[in-house]
Amino acid sequence: MSGNVDLKNIQGDIWPGIPKKFETHVFFNIADAQKFKLALALLVPFVTTGQDVTGHRQKILEVKQTAAAVGQPAPLVPLSTLTIAFSQFALNKLGIKDNIGDAVYQAGQKADAQNLGDKGTTGTTGFLPAWDAPFLQPIDGLIIVAGDSQLSIDAKLVQAKLTLGFGLITKEVFSITGNVRPGDEKGHEHFGFLDGISNPAINNLDTSPLPGQESIRQGFLFLGREGDDTTRPSWAIDGSILAFRFLGQHVPEFNKFLEDNPIPEVVDRKKGSEFLGARLVGRWKSGAPLDLAPTEDDPDLGKDPQRNNDFKYTFPGDFDTQDRCPFGAHVRKTNPRNDLEQLGVSLEKFKILRRGIPYGPEVGKDEEAEHKTKKDRGLLFRCYQSHLVNGFQFLQKSWANTPTFPPKNGVTPGFDPIIGQTNDTKNRSITGTDPNNQTATLALIDEWVLSKGGEYFFVPSIPALKSTFAAHL
Ligand code: N7H
Numbered sequence: 001m002s003g004n005v006d007l008k009n010i011q012g013d014i015w016p017g018i019p020k021k022f023e024t025h026v027f028f029n030i031a032d033a034q035k036f037k038l039a040l041a042l043l044v045p046f047v048t049t050g051q052d053v054t055g056h057r058q059k060i061l062e063v064k065q066t067a068a069a070v071g072q073p074a075p076l077v078p079l080s081t082l083t084i085a086f087s088q089f090a091l092n093k094l095g096i097k098d099n100i101g102d103a104v105y106q107a108g109q110k111a112d113a114q115n116l117g118d119k120g121t122t123g124t125t126g127f128l129p130a131w132d133a134p135f136l137q138p139i140d141g142l143i144i145v146a147g148d149s150q151l152s153i154d155a156k157l158v159q160a161k162l163t164l165g166f167g168l169i170t171k172e173v174f175s176i177t178g179n180v181r182p183g184d185e186k187g188h189e190h191f192g193f194l195d196g197i198s199n200p201a202i203n204n205l206d207t208s209p210l211p212g213q214e215s216i217r218q219g220f221l222f223l224g225r226e227g228d229d230t231t232r233p234s235w236a237i238d239g240s241i242l243a244f245r246f247l248g249q250h251v252p253e254f255n256k257f258l259e260d261n262p263i264p265e266v267v268d269r270k271k272g273s274e275f276l277g278a279r280l281v282g283r284w285k286s287g288a289p290l291d292l293a294p295t296e297d298d299p300d301l302g303k304d305p306q307r308n309n310d311f312k313y314t315f316p317g318d319f320d321t322q323d324r325c326p327f328g329a330h331v332r333k334t335n336p337r338n339d340l341e342q343l344g345v346s347l348e349k350f351k352i353l354r355r356g357i358p359y360g361p362e363v364g365k366d367e368e369a370e371h372k373t374k375k376d377r378g379l380l381f382r383c384y385q386s387h388l389v390n391g392f393q394f395l396q397k398s399w400a401n402t403p404t405f406p407p408k409n410g411v412t413p414g415f416d417p418i419i420g421q422t423n424d425t426k427n428r429s430i431t432g433t434d435p436n437n438q439t440a441t442l443a444l445i446d447e448w449v450l451s452k453g454g455e456y457f458f459v460p461s462i463p464a465l466k467s468t469f470a471a472h473l
Contacts, residue, residue: 004204005050005222005238009461012053013083013144013355014221014240014384015205019053019060020146021076021180022153023357025244025380027173027455028166029140033093035169037471040084043163044465046156048081056081080147080156085242085457086469090140096468098233101223104388105241105456110136112393117401117421118451134174135246135453142244142457150177176246178357178380189358190249190377191277191418191448194287194302198309198335200351212310216348220386227348228386235468238461240384243352243392245454247419249378251363254448256371261442263434279433280417282329289331291315294324294435312337320409322432327406327413333399334416339406349390352383378449388456403429417444421451 005015012018030036060077067074086094088106104112113120113129120129128136143160147153164170180186189195200216201209203226209215219228224237262272263279274297278284284293286302291311293301301307313332317323319342325332332339340347360377367374385391399405400416414430415421422428428444460469 003225005218005225007050007054009463010050010222010238011083011240011459011462012048012050012081013146014353014459015050015202016053016057017199017353017355018048018081018083018146019057019079020081020357021148022150022177023144023146023179023380024153024157024175024177026143026145026157026161026175027134027139027141028143028164029138029171029173030090030093030169031171032169033095034471035165037094037469038473039164039169040465041470041473043082043084043160044462044470046082046159046163047084047462047465049462053081076148078148078152080145080152082156082160083142083144083146083459084465085142085144085459087138087140087142087455087457089138091458093140094469098235100236100458101230101232102241102388104393105458108138109243109454109456112456113451114423116393116396116451117423119421119424129451129453131451131453132174132246135455137173139173139455142242142455153177176359176380178359181358182362185362188285189356189379190251190360190363191254191281192285193277193281193283194285195356196354197283197287197305198331199353202353210305210309211307212312214347214351216351220348220351221353221384223386225386230387235460235464236458237464239464240459241386241388241391242457242459243381243383243385243388243454244457245379245381245392246452247379247381248376248450248452250373250446250448250450251377252367252371252373253446255368257444257446257448265436276433279326279435280329280430282325282331290325290329291318312341314338322411322438323435326430326432327408327411328403328416328420328430328432330400330416330418333405333413333420334395336399336406339408343407349387350394352385352391352395354381354383356381356383378452384459411439414441415444419449421447421449 064074114127118129145153145157201213203215203217217227218225223239224232258273258277262269263275266272266275283289284297286299287308288298288302356379359380361375400420403414415428417430429441432438433442
């Protein structure tokens with residue numbers, strides 16, 4: 001199908017993405033399908049659309065401009081939003097029998113866990129991932145409430161739970177709140193790196209892409225739109241598939257590894273450790289990409305959206321050497337840019353739109369001193385795409401977990417040091433972290449990101465919520 005999505009019809013978390021400080025995820029099961037459909041009909045008017053979020057973003061911009069004009073810091077604009085998503089288990093319960101056209105979604109993430117490289121055990125009933133208990137049972141749906149403050153989202157959540165009859169019609173399985181990190185760490189994930197920089201632009205929606213930002217056809221994000229060649233049921237159009245991953249991060253242990261393995265020949269040990277961190281991620285903590293800032297951090301570049309994503313690994317030597325950026329660095333593994341384009345491979349179908357948020361407290365002094373994680377923290381990772389097999393699943397399995405990717409003559413890049421994993425061994429390594437000794441292998445003795453659970457959800461359009469998911473009142 002050609003044509004463009006109508007912002008009134010899509011959920012705003014997919015596009016343009018919700019500006020948020022706090023975000024609660026409530027995973028639920030449907031206890032009474034008939035009553036749930038009636039309750040959902042009452043909730044649909046409160047689901048946040050793309051048009052709603054466009055309005056919020058405009059308001060935030062205006063408030064910022066007004067504050068800047070008088071030299072004042074901009075106040076936060078009150079905001080609370082609601083997103084709702086359903087797993088295949090929910091479709092079954094609600095009697096929605098059509099084949100959505102994504103076998104990975106239909107089987108569910110628990111069935112995919114071994115394939116994704118998650119830890120676990122194999123018994124008589126097959127592979128059991130070492131996930132947190134709530135994710136080991138079927139989960140029907142997910143409500144995401146996001147906003148500017150805990151207070152705003154709490155009020156929205158109470159309203160949503162009352163409407164859906166939580167406790168009777170709908171049962172809560174698990175709930176977790178993420179928040180933007182405090183002070184200067186705003187926008188940085190728990191290892192300390194600026195996140196949320198590189199996402200694809202969507203044709204005819206992001207009308208002025210940032211320098212370096214690649215545009216994809218709408219069908220690679222929304223089912224049934226241009227570029228999506230799969231047969232879909234008519235109600236699935238303008239929905240998107242959400243991969244949720246509950247990812248714990250061992251921050252003190254990661255920092256200790258950097259401390260113990262500084263890149264040699266750098267002015268001092270501390271800078272050598274920072275350099276190793278940047279070589280593992282492919283960007284400095286400031287966000288500055290190694291491809292543009294290969295030897296030292298450039299904080300002005302890091303925070304400048306006009307420049308911080310404007311690179312493709314096309315500098316002389318980039319394709320064959322790891323002088324500027326290791327082939328296995330996290331951002332190069334998950335978006336290899338020219339490494340594949342030079343081989344004639346288009347990256348369009350491998351694009352995902354990331355919408356995550358950190359969770360858990362800041363690292364405590366005791367954890368820092370003992371180099372040991374004592375409190376749970378990490379990333380509530382979410383990404384959207386129209387096909388999991390080319391999107392999240394492919395990036396995790398065929399790129400991050402595959403040491404020979406990206407393909408390079410005579411060099412094995414190694415695992416993605418941040419998210420690459422194997423089911424039950426800790427036998428991970430990477431090459432090229434030391435620019436002066438690029439064939440040396442660095443053993444990644446620990447895994448610092450641990451999968452604690454997840455599920456694949458479908459995020460329906462507003463018309464689909466009304467016509468197919470909810471009862472007709
Ligand atoms: Fe990643 N990190 O802090 O190291 N990621 N990521 N990610 N990630 C990115 O460009 C991180 C995860 C992608 O276009 C940045 O926005 C952490 C999963 C993709 O150049 C940083 C975790 C998957 C990109 C991190 C985590 C991806 C990307 C740079 C888990 C998919 C864009 C900031 C706890 C399977 C690459 C930015 C590009 C960027 C980190 C998870 C994918 C700093 C800590 C599970 C596609």
